[in-house]
Structure formats: structure tokens, C-alpha cells
Amino acid sequence: MQTILQILKMAGGWHPGLYLKIDNAPYMEVVIEAMDESGPMGLPALSVAHYGEQNGDLMRDPEMCFELGMAGGPHLSAFYFRNDYLGVEQWSRNIVRGHYVHLIALHEQHQRFAKTWDNNLRLQGFAEAFTDKCIRG
Numbered sequence: 645m646q647t648i649l650q651i652l653k654m655a656g657g658w659h660p661g662l663y664l665k666i667d668n669a670p671y672m673e674v675v676i677e678a679m680d681e682s683g684p685m686g687l688p689a690l691s692v693a694h695y696g697e698q699n700g701d702l703m704r705d706p707e708m709c710f711e712l713g714m715a716g717g718p719h720l721s722a723f724y725f726r727n728d729y730l731g732v733e734q735w736s737r738n739i740v741r742g743h744y745v746h747l748i749a750l751h752e753q754h755q756r757f758a759k760t761w762d763n764n765l766r767l768q769g770f771a772e773a774f775t776d777k778c779i780r781g
Contacts, residue, residue: 645710645720645758647766648676648692651774658688658712664780668773672696672705674765683711684723684737684744696729703728708758722754 655664655676662678672694679689693707709724723737736751737744765771 645692645762647762647771648690648710648720649718650771651676652690652712652718654771654774655780658690662690664774664778666770666774666778668768668770671768671770674770679709683709683721684739685711685713687711687713689723690720698729705729706761708754708761710758720758722751722758725754725757 651664651666652658655662658678660678660680662676664674664676666674666676668674675691675693675695677691679691681689683689688711690710690712691707692710694705696703696705704726706725706727708722708726710720710722713719713721721737724733724735726733734750734754735745736747736754739745
């Protein structure tokens, strides 16, 4: 997720309350926000999403949640995927009844999807579209 990390850097880095909404027509807006809770490994967590609308309801298309790690340089590790249009919600890493659960094959699938999505965001120019006019929180 190098494009997302680049945008985070331009926005001053991750911090509680972070909220970025990047409009880059004709593409769907990208929303990047800090999560209130840490990820499954206790690291800062980040949600990245495209939102559509159906019957007046916001629909995630998709949303992915990542932990922000710094060991070995900044990197994002997926732990959640949701697409409301497809009716899919998946946790590849989570804490269940006090135990860390890591679904290795699903996590690898999430990481591959994130890499493809990030490449699309790069090719669509989202880093260049990020300016002071973007909605920030």
C-alpha cells in the first residue's frame, strides 16, 4: 500500500482522529481514517475505503483495515476486508476470545488484493489528487 503510505506521509502521518477524503473524479472518492481501536497486534489501525450509495445507504466498495507497522520501515498489513455490494466481510487476523487468530491463506489473499488496489489508486492519480482542498480531520 505504497500509495496510501505516500498520502499518509503528505498528510503528516497517522494520528488519532485522522480523516482524509480524496475526491479524484471520475473515480470513487477514497476515505482514509484512523481507527479508534488498535489492530490485532496492538498496532495503530487504519481504514481505507471507497463508498458508493444504494437506496440512500452508504456501501463499502471495498473497505480494508490495516495495521501500521514501522519495523523495517513503514508498512501496512491487512486484517479486514468488506464489500457491501457482494455481501462479504472477512477477518484474516483478529483476536477471538483472547487469542490471536491468523488465517494465513486469507491474509495472503487480502495482501494480494491490497497490492492490486494500491496499484490502481496509484495509476488513477490519488496521491497527486491529495491537496489541502481534501477533507481532513
